[in-house]
Amino acid sequence: MTAQSATSATEGFRAARDFLLQHREDYETAYQGFAWPRPERFNWALEWFDVIAEGNDRTALHIVEEDGSETKVSFAAMSARSDRVANWLRARGVRAGDRIIVMLGNQVELWETVLAAMKLRAVVIPATPLLGPADLRDRVDRGRARHVIARAEDTAKFDDVPGDYTRIAVGGAGADWLDYADAAGESAGFEPDGVTLADDTLMLYFTSGTTARPKLVEHTHTSYPVGHLSTMYWIGLRPGDVHLNISSPGWAKHAWSNLFAPWNAEATVFIHNYTRFDPARLMDEMDRHGVTSFCAPPTVWRMLVQADLGRLATPPREVVAAGEPLNPEVIESVRRAWGVTVRDGFG
Missing domain, CATH: 3.40.50.12780 (ANL, N-terminal domain)
Known part of the structure; x- marks a missing residue:
């Protein structure tokens, strides 16, 4: 090189x-x-x-x-x-x-x-x-x-x-x-x-x-x-973080949070590929690999709160939602289980 x-x-x-x-x-x-x-x-x-x-x-x-x-x-x-x-x-x-x-x-x-x-x-x-x-x-x-x-x-x-x-x-x-x-x-x-x-x-x-x-x-x-220095700031990414953003390639959110924001911060982009969403498996992988920041659309958050959120031994420091507005009751469920507040960004 x-x-x-x-x-x-x-x-x-x-x-x-x-x-x-x-x-x-x-x-x-x-x-x-x-x-x-x-x-x-x-x-x-x-x-x-x-x-x-x-x-x-x-x-x-x-x-x-x-x-x-x-x-x-x-x-x-x-x-x-x-x-x-x-x-x-x-x-x-x-x-x-x-x-x-x-x-x-x-x-x-x-x-x-x-x-x-x-x-x-x-x-x-x-x-x-x-x-x-x-x-x-x-x-x-x-x-x-x-x-x-x-x-x-x-x-x-x-x-x-x-x-x-x-x-x-x-x-x-x-x-x-x-x-x-x-x-x-x-x-x-x-x-x-x-x-x-x-x-x-x-x-x-x-x-x-x-x-x-x-x-x-x-x-x-x-x-x-x-421009996505702003996304880095909003998510709360820091050097050395392990960042998981659930997004499909081809959509702009993937570039925002799976490329520019984490590498602006010198953080690790973490990906868990699956064919069918399994909240228990996702939380196991988050624990196993030390995910420190997590972003997901409301559909994923709603499925997560239907599972046992207590399964995640070490919750991420930063949690955010993006897409359509997230239900307040979902935010409250996550706050009670993980002790962190989902910051809701949409538009």
């Missing part, structure tokens, strides 16, 4: 981050004294993540599967792995400004890919694996996607999605699909081929389309990486 040097943008970001950490329990001081970093140039993957990752063997990402198998990736290893993916994607024709549909689950390759795309100044269009061919045609067309990275089990969905786009499969490649695993053979030294302007596009999210046709929402190299 090529060690990334801290820049003035890095130091400005660090100063803002550290100010929020210092005044986590003093909202008035934080509110009055905080100033948003406004760099002209900033690449969060290169100028923040790679800087904090250098020589850092603490766990950046910890995934526990339903069968009990685990994957842990350190900050240093994640930096090197994303370098390799960036070099490999560049050799496959990915250029600055190219749009990449990323349709992956909660798997290591998702985090590698987002960091790699950021380093290349490519634009990520996150997509949930639940999408079908009709939705994907719309995303490829309106998103003007030039590349697609998808799980091998989802590649057939693109059989009827026309377009001259690079097809990359994770988990084994079939006909006309490149094998993502080949990226592991690339060099871990990445050199950017240009500067990243703060207002360059980083992500394009399609809205849920609940009431109308899904819309495209643009986020830049500062709106999410810098």
Whole structure:
């Protein structure tokens, strides 16, 4: 890995981050004294993540599967792995400004890919694996996607999605699909081929389309990486925390609380994958792996309070809800059982 040097943008970001950490329990001081970093140039993957990752063997990402198998990736290893993916994607024709549909689950390759795309100044269009061919045609067309990275089990969905786009499969490649695993053979030294302007596009999210046709929402190299210092502060994340946010890839909340907020704080992203929600198993995993902060939608909180909350021996220090409003009685049940108050954020 090529060690990334801290820049003035890095130091400005660090100063803002550290100010929020210092005044986590003093909202008035934080509110009055905080100033948003406004760099002209900033690449969060290169100028923040790679800087904090250098020589850092603490766990950046910890995934526990339903069968009990685990994957842990350190900050240093994640930096090197994303370098390799960036070099490999560049050799496959990915250029600055190219749009990449990323349709992956909660798997290591998702985090590698987002960091790699950021380093290349490519634009990520996150997509949930639940999408079908009709939705994907719309995303490829309106998103003007030039590349697609998808799980091998989802590649057939693109059989009827026309377009001259690079097809990359994770988990084994079939006909006309490149094998993502080949990226592991690339060099871990990445050199950017240009500067990243703060207002360059980083992500394009399609809205849920609940009431109308899904819309495209643009986020830049500062709106999410810098903007979610606020999420770090609201959740209460600190360096060394183990943060569990229950969210599906493809939705914006996943980027907020499974990428930017925890790694802004230098915390571990903890994931428990399951096919059917089991509150007892979830609490067992939270205890076993020392989860210190927990965010979940109201549907999960309501299922949790139907179980024995006392099963969790060491409750998280910080608990939050996001999505629609959470019932006050659920908040009170958690307060009685765990001694902490669920902070309810919605909108």
